[in-house]
Amino acid sequence: MASPEVHHLFYHPIADHSFSADRETLAVARDTSVELYGRSGSGFKIKDELKGHDKTVTSVDIAPNSGRIVTCSQDRNALVWEPSPTGYKPTLVLLRINRAATFVRWSPSETKFAVGSGARVIAVCYFEEENDWWVSKHIKKPIRSTITTVAWHPNSVLLAAGSTDAHARVFSSFIKGVDARPDPGVWGERLPFNTVCGEYLNNSAGWVHAVSFSPSGDALAFAAHDSSITVVYPSGPDQPPKAVVSVSTPLLPFMSLIWNGEAEIIAAGYDCEAFKFQGSEGGWQLTGSVGSPGKAHQNTISTIRIYEGSAEAVQKFSSSGVDGRVVIWDA
Amino acid sequence: MSIIQQLSNATLNDNWRTINIDLLDPESSSNFDRSTLHPALAPVSEGEIKSLGGQVRQLLRGGDAEGALRGALEGAPYGGDDAVKELHLQTVTEVLQSIKASEMTPMLQRIHQSEGGNEALDVLMKYLYKGMASSTRSSRASALSPQATGFSQFGGRPAAANESSGAAMSVFLSWHEKVVEVAGMGCIGRTMTDWRKV
Numbered sequence: 001m002a003s004p005e006v007h008h009l010f011y012h013p014i015a016d017h018s019f020s021a022d023r024e025t026l027a028v029a030r031d032t033s034v035e036l037y038g039r040s041g042s043g044f045k046i047k048d049e050l051k052g053h054d055k056t057v058t059s060v061d062i063a064p065n066s067g068r069i070v071t072c073s074q075d076r077n078a079l080v081w082e083p084s085p086t087g088y089k090p091t092l093v094l095l096r097i098n099r100a101a102t103f104v105r106w107s108p109s110e111t112k113f114a115v116g117s118g119a120r121v122i123a124v125c126y127f128e129e130e131n132d133w134w135v136s137k138h139i140k141k142p143i144r145s146t147i148t149t150v151a152w153h154p155n156s157v158l159l160a161a162g163s164t165d166a167h168a169r170v171f172s173s174f175i176k177g178v179d180a181r182p183d184p185g186v187w188g189e190r191l192p193f194n195t196v197c198g199e200y201l202n203n204s205a206g207w208v209h210a211v212s213f214s215p216s217g218d219a220l221a222f223a224a225h226d227s228s229i230t231v232v233y234p235s236g237p238d239q240p241p242k243a244v245v246s247v248s249t250p251l252l253p254f255m256s257l258i259w260n261g262e263a264e265i266i267a268a269g270y271d272c273e274a275f276k277f278q279g280s281e282g283g284w285q286l287t288g289s290v291g292s293p294g295k296a297h298q299n300t301i302s303t304i305r306i307y308e309g310s311a312e313a314v315q316k317f318s319s320s321g322v323d324g325r326v327v328i329w330d331a
Numbered sequence: 332m333s334i335i336q337q338l339s340n341a342t343l344n345d346n347w348r349t350i351n352i353d354l355l356d357p358e359s360s361s362n363f364d365r366s367t368l369h370p371a372l373a374p375v376s377e378g379e380i381k382s383l384g385g386q387v388r389q390l391l392r393g394g395d396a397e398g399a400l401r402g403a404l405e406g407a408p409y410g411g412d413d414a415v416k417e418l419h420l421q422t423v424t425e426v427l428q429s430i431k432a433s434e435m436t437p438m439l440q441r442i443h444q445s446e447g448g449n450e451a452l453d454v455l456m457k458y459l460y461k462g463m464a465s466s467t468r469s470s471r472a473s474a475l476s477p478q479a480t481g482f483s484q485f486g487g488r489p490a491a492a493n494e495s496s497g498a499a500m501s502v503f504l505s506w507h508e509k510v511v512e513v514a515g516m517g518c519i520g521r522t523m524t525d526w527r528k529v
């Protein structure tokens with residue numbers, strides 16, 4: 001196995017990172033700005049800086065097809081950066097929240113994005129053509145604490161969110177006129193906005209740091225501060241799930257996780273390493289760490305993302321963390 | 332007194348910055364019942380926990396220390412009141428004190444590999460922290476005696492009561508080390524995050 005590709009960008013925590021679809025541009029959230037790096041030879045060189053937030057940028061996401069970048073910050077705002085020949089043009093999105101924005105992700109359709117916040121709401125934002133601006137609609141109930149993370153279902157309607165109230169939840173973010181009506185599935189049949197399709201808590205109930213739908217969208221995994229990952233297999237609307245499998249590990253907590261097919265999960269966090277889990281409805285197990293034991297990261301890994309391949313089959317994934325490094329791993 | 336004077340006096344006297352505005356906001360997170368966040372725990376009475384303690388001690392007398400430890404850990408009274416929890420802490424402490432240092436690791440490994448073993452060691456870790464907290468508390472209470480000066484001061488050599496809590500502390504510490512070896516750091520994290528307190 002090739003050793004991981006380590007890029008030490010600077011001595012400052014990276015809150016979040018995102019690669020463009022062609023993997024030529026890397027966006028990292030550093031302090032109050034987002035830095036854009038371009039591939040040059042075997043390394044990355046800074047090529048642009050997106051300045052617009054006046055407090056710490058908490059999250060960044062590049063839409064793979066449109067190339068738009070969305071960022072959110074503790075200044076309670078989200079900005080959409082539109083690529084243009086003269087550079088990126090920011091548009092302010094009014095989130096109507098009174099606490100920090102914590103996490104942002106584009107929906108797979110790229111017509112919406114969801115912003116988690118400390119105001120106990122998720123702002124689902126979409127572009128309104130007639131008014132020529134981004135509108136946000138709030139998912140409120142029954143969130144009891146800060147939203148730490150969100151993740152989209154492949155259908156761009158269902159949205160998973162993790163919170164410091166120790167729950168992972170699945171909501172509908174259906175917006176009339178923006179979304180196609182989703183097919184009925186294991187999460188529900190009729191899905192008006194803010195439908196709660198599932199609410200899950202594991203035994204020891206740590207803060208939820210990461211959530212992710214399996215590639216088919218029919219299972220949900222979440223990682224919590226009790227060093228566990230939990231996988232939920234729903235059975236249908238208004239019915240208890242077929243299986244809820246929780247794996248408590250001897251490791252430190254995981255901050256981020258991705259699926260690699262339906263039977264493998266890769267998670268990373270406070271142990272500065274990535275770990276693999278394998279299993280199915282019948283049970284999941286920690287199977288080992290990814291790559292050589294050499295320390296590619298010197299501190300907590302905050303985000304892992306698919307770099308090459310897809311959630312069905314990950315070839316490579318990237319990680320970023322508190323040590324200011326971005327590392328590319330063979331899955 | 333003019334209105335302006337009154338207002339400015341009020342501003343000077345009250346530190347408006349320290350007002351907890353969350354209490355005034357009905358939507359605020361401090362205004363909901365925290366017990367609704369997780370399922371309710373079954374209540375445990377003093378009688379139940381005493382009879383469990385009896386069973387555990389009987390196993391211990393019969394030489395089945397592992398059975399006693401498992402029984403004590405599986406019967407952790409999450410839903411009991413403070414007195415019940417204190418009683419069970421005594422039971423667990425007794426079991427822990429009666430197990431020889433050389434037996435700790437193999438026993439922990441056997442428990443860890445068995446069904447529900449992970450959970451059992453998490454509970455054990457909770458008791459270790461609770462035990463360490465209460466033995467420091469009791470030694471503080473006896474070591475701190477009010478002096479004529481009005482200040483609390485540490486006394487000289489701790490009294491006999493402290494000897495036993497010191498011994499308990501060293502038992503907890505050596506168990507702590509062994510549990511971390513077997514169940515990892517995750518176990519400590521879960522002791523802190525878990526809402527089911529022992």
